[in-house]
Amino acid sequence: MAHSRGDTRARILHTAAELFQRQGYGATGLNQVLTASGAPKGSLYFHFPDGKEQLAAEAMALAGAEMAERMAEAVAAAAGPAEAIAALGALLAQGLENSDYRDGCPIATVALEEAGDTGPIHDACQRTYELWLRGLVEQFRGWRLAEQEAQELADLAMSSLQGALLLARVRHDTAVIHAVARRVGAMAAQAASAALGPIAAQGASDR
Structure with a gap:
């Protein structure tokens, strides 16, 4: 059964995202991506004319x-x-x-490699983290946290979990992820409870 051009492009992107996640940008070669994806030679530059940089940027956006x-x-x-x-x-x-x-993390390895540079890969990683943080902020805002506090808690949660993920990977033990999530979660819950306090008090006085 023949694969469409869209199938080939998607297969290359997903394979690249997996390899970049595991190995990083520098250690992942284009020939490896082609071999692992089963894509025909020449298809990579057909779908990604700007080469490895374009492939990595789009792979990070997809994974994110x-x-x-x-x-x-x-x-x-x-x-x-x-x-x-x-x-x-x-x-x-x-x-x-x-x-x-x-x-x-799907993008952390590449993000660390590209942190000191500018360009499409760095931009894709930055947009991905902002996408994740925006989702958390919206969740926290739903529990009546003020915008700044929601942003600060989202930053704390994301950075803490990212660090815990790295430590868990080194230890081969995910207990640290759950422990950090409990600690940060308790802080967030306390902040939400404090935010709801004046609202609850106002509701009681109105009755």
């Missing part, structure tokens, strides 16, 4: 968008901030365990 969807699903049923952060921790821990501790 897919993770954003999984994150949104994980926190959708959360009753509050603590449950939401615990759900995110569980999502990251499960992904790490399923890969036998080979795969961490």
Whole structure:
């Protein structure tokens, strides 16, 4: 059965995203991407005329968008901030365990390589983190947290979980992810409770 051009392009992108996640940008060669994806020679530059840089930028955007969807699903049923952060921790821990501790954050390895540079790869990684953070901020705002506090808690949760993910990968033990999620979740829950306090008090006085 013949594959369409769209199928080939998508297959190359997903394969590249997996390899970049595991190995980083510098250690991943285009021939490896082609071999692992089963794409015909010449197809890479046909679909990605700007070469490896374009491929990496689009792969990071794709991986980031897919993770954003999984994150949104994980926190959708959360009753509050603590449950939401615990759900995110569980999502990251499960992904790490399923890969036998080979795969961490979908974009962190490349993001660290490109942190000191400018260009499409750096921009794609930055937009991805902002996408994830925006989702968390919207969740926290739903629990009546003020905008600045929601942003600060989102930054804290994301940076803490990212660090815990790295430590868990080194230790081959996801316990640290769940422990950090509980700690940060408790702080977020306390902030949400404080935000609801004046509203609850006002409601009681109106009765």
